[in-house]
Amino acid sequence: xxxxxxxxxxDPAILASQDTDLSDLGPDLTVxxxxxxxxxxxxxxxxxLLIANAEDQSVVGGAGDIEGLLAAEWSGRTLPDLLGxxxxxxxxxxxxxxxxxxGPVTGRDTTMDAIARFQDGQWLIQLEPQASIWSDxxxxxxxxxxxGGALERAADLKALCERxxxxxxxxxxxxxxxxxxxxxxxxxxVIAESRVPELGSFxxxxxxxxxxxxxxxxxxxxxxxxxxxxxTYTPQPLRPKEMSRLDLSDIDLRSVSPIHLQYLRNMDVAxxxxxxxxxxxxxxxxxxxxxxxxxxxxxGQRMACQALAGxxxxxxxxxxxxxxxxxxxxxxxxxxxVSAKVLGEAPLADILIEASEDLRRMLGxxxxxxxxxxxxxxxxxxxxxxxxxxxxxxxxxxGGAQALHTxxxxxxxxxxxxxxxxxxxxxxxxxxxxxxxxxxWFRAERIEVVNWAGNPxxxxxxxGGVLSPRASFEAWTEEVHGxxxxxxxxxxxxxxxxxxxxxxxxxxxxxxxxxxxxAATVADKESLLVQKDYLIKEVNHRVQxxxxxxxxxxxxxxxxxxxxxxxxxxxxxxxxLAAVALVHRRxxxxxxxxxIDLARYLDDLVSEMKSSMGIEWAEQFSTDFAxxxxxTDSAVNIGLILTELVINxxxxxxxxxxxxxxxxxxxxxxRFRLIVADQGQxxxxxxxxxxxxxxxxMVDRLGGTIENTNNRPGLRxxxxxxIGAPEPAPAP
Numbered sequence: 001x002x003x004x005x006x007x008x009x010x011d012p013a014i015l016a017s018q019d020t021d022l023s024d025l026g027p028d029l030t031v032x033x034x035x036x037x038x039x040x041x042x043x044x045x046x047x048x049l050l051i052a053n054a055e056d057q058s059v060v061g062g063a064g065d066i067e068g069l070l071a072a073e074w075s076g077r078t079l080p081d082l083l084g085x086x087x088x089x090x091x092x093x094x095x096x097x098x099x100x101x102x103g104p105v106t107g108r109d110t111t112m113d114a115i116a117r118f119q120d121g122q123w124l125i126q127l128e129p130q131a132s133i134w135s136d137x138x139x140x141x142x143x144x145x146x147x148g149g150a151l152e153r154a155a156d157l158k159a160l161c162e163r164x165x166x167x168x169x170x171x172x173x174x175x176x177x178x179x180x181x182x183x184x185x186x187x188x189x190v191i192a193e194s195r196v197p198e199l200g201s202f203x204x205x206x207x208x209x210x211x212x213x214x215x216x217x218x219x220x221x222x223x224x225x226x227x228x229x230x231x232t233y234t235p236q237p238l239r240p241k242e243m244s245r246l247d248l249s250d251i252d253l254r255s256v257s258p259i260h261l262q263y264l265r266n267m268d269v270a271x272x273x274x275x276x277x278x279x280x281x282x283x284x285x286x287x288x289x290x291x292x293x294x295x296x297x298x299x300g301q302r303m304a305c306q307a308l309a310g311x312x313x314x315x316x317x318x319x320x321x322x323x324x325x326x327x328x329x330x331x332x333x334x335x336x337x338v339s340a341k342v343l344g345e346a347p348l349a350d351i352l353i354e355a356s357e358d359l360r361r362m363l364g365x366x367x368x369x370x371x372x373x374x375x376x377x378x379x380x381x382x383x384x385x386x387x388x389x390x391x392x393x394x395x396x397x398x399g400g401a402q403a404l405h406t407x408x409x410x411x412x413x414x415x416x417x418x419x420x421x422x423x424x425x426x427x428x429x430x431x432x433x434x435x436x437x438x439x440x441w442f443r444a445e446r447i448e449v450v451n452w453a454g455n456p457x458x459x460x461x462x463x464g465g466v467l468s469p470r471a472s473f474e475a476w477t478e479e480v481h482g483x484x485x486x487x488x489x490x491x492x493x494x495x496x497x498x499x500x501x502x503x504x505x506x507x508x509x510x511x512x513x514x515x516x517x518x519a520a521t522v523a524d525k526e527s528l529l530v531q532k533d534y535l536i537k538e539v540n541h542r543v544q545x546x547x548x549x550x551x552x553x554x555x556x557x558x559x560x561x562x563x564x565x566x567x568x569x570x571x572x573x574x575x576x577l578a579a580v581a582l583v584h585r586r587x588x589x590x591x592x593x594x595x596i597d598l599a600r601y602l603d604d605l606v607s608e609m610k611s612s613m614g615i616e617w618a619e620q621f622s623t624d625f626a627x628x629x630x631x632t633d634s635a636v637n638i639g640l641i642l643t644e645l646v647i648n649x650x651x652x653x654x655x656x657x658x659x660x661x662x663x664x665x666x667x668x669x670x671r672f673r674l675i676v677a678d679q680g681q682x683x684x685x686x687x688x689x690x691x692x693x694x695x696x697x698m699v700d701r702l703g704g705t706i707e708n709t710n711n712r713p714g715l716r717x718x719x720x721x722x723i724g725a726p727e728p729a730p731a732p
Contacts, residue, residue, distance in 0.1 A: 023706045037215060041244035042235035042255040044228065047112075047128035049253055051243065052079050054121055057088055060244040066466060069107045069127065075239075079125075083114065091116055091123060094327045097710050099250070104130055112722055113299040113619050117250045121599060125247075131298040140304055147171070148311045156320045161192035164287070164312045169194040171304055172273060172297060174289035178202055179277075181285040184669070185209060188285070194500060196604055199292070211263070221283050224276045224306050228256055229296035231271065252302070264290075271295040275305045279313045280668055281718070285313075321393075331494045334362035337502055348506055349437065353377045353543050359498070363427065363491050364392070365441035372437045382442055383419040390415065392438045395428045402595075402631060403495045404428045407443070407486040417482065421445045425484025427492065429499045437502070441495070443484035467541040489670060489723075493629060496595065596635045598672070599625035599665055605639055606663060609646055614657045623696055625665040628723060637698040638719075641706075645676040645717055653680025672723050679714040 028093040043049050048064030057079040066074050070082055074676070080088040083105045087340055094100030103114030105127060112127045147167040154160035161179040169177040176195035180188050181535075186209035193203040212220075220226070238244050249256040264272055271294050275287040287309060297305070341355045349372050352359075356379045358367035367382035371392045375386060381392070394413050395404055405427045410417040425443030430436050552691040610617050630638070649661050662677045699706045703719025 017400070027524075027633055037213075037257050037696045038219065038247055038249040038254075039245055040235070040248065040255040040257070041246075042237045043248070043251070043253040044255055045236050045252045046229050047126055048236075049238075049251065050079075050082070050123075050125040050127070051126065051238075052073075052121055052123045053248070054118065057091070057123075060122070062412075068690055069110070069112065071108075071131075083125075085668075087114060091125075094118070097555065097712055104125075113673045114699050115252075115299065115418070117622050118408065119247065119250070124248075124251060126251060128253075128299060131296075141302065143171075144304060144307060144311075147308055151311055151315045154315070154319075157316065157323070158191070160312070160315055160319060162194075164308075164310065165192040165194040167308060168275070168287050168289065168305065171301065172289050172310065174271070174273065174291045174295060175199055175203075179285060180207070180288050182283060186212075188212070190288075191285075199290075199329055216257075216260075217283055219249060220276045220286065221278055221281070223252070223254075224278065224309065225273070225297070225302040226251070227252070227271075227273045227297045227302065228261070228264070229292035231261050231269060268292070273297055273305075275309045277313050277316065280666060280673075282668055284313065284316060311629045327490045328489060331362065331490055334358070334495060335497065335501075338362060338498065348502065352437070352502075352720050360441065363441050363487075363494065364443075365425075365427070366426060366444040367422065369440045369442070370437065371440070373435045379695050380424055380442075381444060383422045385415075387419055387423075388440070389425070391426070391428075391440065394439055395440065396430065396436065403492050403499075405487045405492050405495075407484045408482055409484075409671055410418035410482045420482050425487065427487050427495055429495050431499055431506070433500050439495070439498070443487075446484050447483065489667075492724075496629060500595070515540075595629055596632050598628045598630045598635055598638065600627075600637055601639065602642060602663070602665060602674075605642065609643065613650070620660050622660065622662045623664070625663075625669045626672075628665065628667055629722060630672075634702060634721075635657075637701050641695060641698050642674065642676065644691055644698075646692065649676065649678040649680065649715075652684070653678040655681075667723070670723055671720060674719040675716065677711045677714060677716040679711065681711065682713060683708055 012058050018413045020614040043063045045064060048066050048069055050059055050061055050066070051061035052059045058080065059074055059077055059082065062074065071077070074082060078088070079091065083102075083369060087102050087105055090102040091100065093118060094102065100116045101114075102116050102125070103112060105112045105114045109126070111130045113130050114127050116123050148172075150163050150167065151160060154163050161181075164185075165177045165179050176193065176199050178190045179192040180187050182225070185370055188207045188209075190202045190205050190207075193201060195201065195708070238246060267290070269290045269292070269293040273289040275289075277287065278281060287305070338355050338358050339357070341351055346354075349370075352370050352683075356368050356370060356377060360366075360380050365380065367378065367380035368394075369376065369378040369382050369388050371377075371389065376388060378385075378388065382388060391409075398404065406412050407425045409424055409426045411422050416426075421446055423442045425441075427441040429439050433441070519541040603623060606623055610621055626715060646661060646663075649659070650656065660679050662675075665674045666673045666675070695706070699721075700717065702719075702721040704719060707718045707720070709716045709718065
């Protein structure tokens with residue numbers, strides 16, 4: 001629930017109050033998400049574009065004032081003729097998978113910077129008049145070094161972004177520079193700003209996700225610096241007309257969506273620039289630059305902006321990791337206090353009641369409740385007993401081995417709206433057993449006042465059947481109800497560790513009871529774990545024997561068949577079966593069959609693969625795994641995906657030969673990324689065999705995505721999926 005008011009007026013008689021959801025922003029803006037902004041059919045007029053065949057370097061198309069800057073007759077001529085032999089020679093030696101600097105080029109009346117991009121057998125060459133605010137390269141490098149040093153000395157993330165805004169404003173000369181950070185719901189907030197005094201401030205203002213459509217966010221990762229020198233420009237169409245569908249995703253001069261240009265004009269912005277802040281391959285934020293008069297950025301300035309943004313992204317990562325590390329240390333210290341009590345001899349429920357206040361403080365909760373059977377204990381500020389029992393019953397129906405967490409309980413459990421002031425945030429874990437123990441941490445409602453740059457519920461208007469962005473950016477404030485402080489990933493992991501410790505403590509008590517009843521000499525839980533381990537190993541042994549029998553049968557059948565194609569298919573099936581056996585063997589060697597340390601599991605799996613692939617592969621693998629706790633059923637699919645990717649690298653990247661393979665596991669908020677990179681021959685064609693279908697099926701089972709990118713050389717495959725069970729997105 002939210003309350004809205006227009007900050008332009010203090011008259012309480014016209015304050016607007018309504019129940020709404022933050023995702024309900026104005027009219028249907030999916031048309032913006034579907035706009036093909038990568039094929040605008042035109043460029044901006046501050047430069048020219050030449051399109052040339054890569055084979056003979058003949059010019060087949062272009063856009064902009066080519067006649068004024070280069071030659072009246074240009075179509076059909078060669079690049080050496082138009083740009084000079086030196087420029088054409090650089091192009092012949094240029095790589096096809098990155099932007100090539102081939103200038104400078106001398107035109108009719110000016111010297112121009114020239115960069116080229118290879119695409120579908122053609123070179124797309126951009127030419128812009130050369131300009132620089134720096135006397136020489138040494139001055140620019142010196143300035144970048146000083147700016148980078150200032151970023152390194154920033155005490156925290158806030159100070160880092162404030163210094164970055166000042167540095168980018170000095171580098172670009174724009175009137176206002178903002179550091180804009182994306183939030184989990186794709187909305188954004190200005191966290192730092194540097195501006196001339198005459199301009200109004202957008203500091204701490206939020207912008208709805210609809211302001212930057214999905215395809216625009218994708219292009220910001222691909223094209224790191226975008227400049228609009230004059231929002232009133234006239235687009236220069238591609239010539240001839242048949243070129244109008246050309247993909248201009250990688251072209252700096254690409255013309256901009258008319259909706260975005262109107263958006264900027266509505267903000268009284270005459271020129272803008274956007275520099276992407278990309279952290280670990282993900283768009284973390286933007287450096288947004290606005291000017292009240294037309295202003296451009298020369299090629300050298302854009303490269304300097306990109307370098308400074310890279311330095312900023314690395315510093316952001318360092319600050320966030322340091323903050324995360326400090327939080328984990330604090331949680332570990334609090335866990336030690338609870339763990340010491342759990343190891344006592346008293347009944348587990350009594351120990352938890354005694355430690356309930358410590359458990360509440362450990363996760364910064366306002367209330368804590370413990371339910372076992374009909375017995376309920378609570379501490380701190382909690383809802384009524386009947387409400388707590390109702391929440392516990394719901395937790396048992398939707399929870400599982402993982403922690404259930406939400407910072408807006410009423411969205412997932414509507415009945416909680418009645419007591420949202422006490423329980424808007426919930427983190428719950430269940431200790432399974434004959435009589436389950438449910439632990440619930442609660443956070444009270446935190447009414448948040450959000451400053452929006454304009455009314456977010458009028459993100460766009462339809463005028464005469466044409467979609468138009470909102471015209472006002474004057475401050476709107478919004479009171480957001482039904483939300484609590486979100487649970488961090490370290491807090492969620494701490495709750496899961498507590499459950500594991502309680503499970504181990506209960507197992508220890510059971511073993512002690514068995515020892516006393518059986519008068520055994522074993523004093524710890526080893527006897528029970530040995531029985532469990534023996535059973536798992538016996539089952540695993542039988543499964544391994546069965547897999548070996550099937551594998552041997554396939555090998556015999558492959559040798560017996562005279563058909564080479566069938567023999568290859570049987571051999572391939574044998575390799576897949578061996579991979580399944582390998583994943584199974586490593587997975588069930590652990591005591592905990594519900595949750596598993598993915599880093600340790602993958603490390604063991606890679607060691608097994610190195611042994612099975614032969615001694616020549618021992619030094620070819622390099623790994624970097626971040627510790628992540630994940631459900632076992634997810635680990636099965638991840639292990640099979642990793643094995644399949646390694647098989648593919650051996651089979652396709654190196655054609656059965658030996659070559660380096662780098663494997664890494666990264667964490668970003670509530671998601672992980674598994675990256676497998678080789679240095680082979682790269683992706684050659686489209687494969688859709690059994691392995692590919694199996695790979696896609698396992699990725700779908702994880703609810704993730706898989707992406708193939710150029711590793712220069714070789715192929716880089718990135719699997720991205722959620723850690724555990726993320727909160728479902730609210731219904732539109």
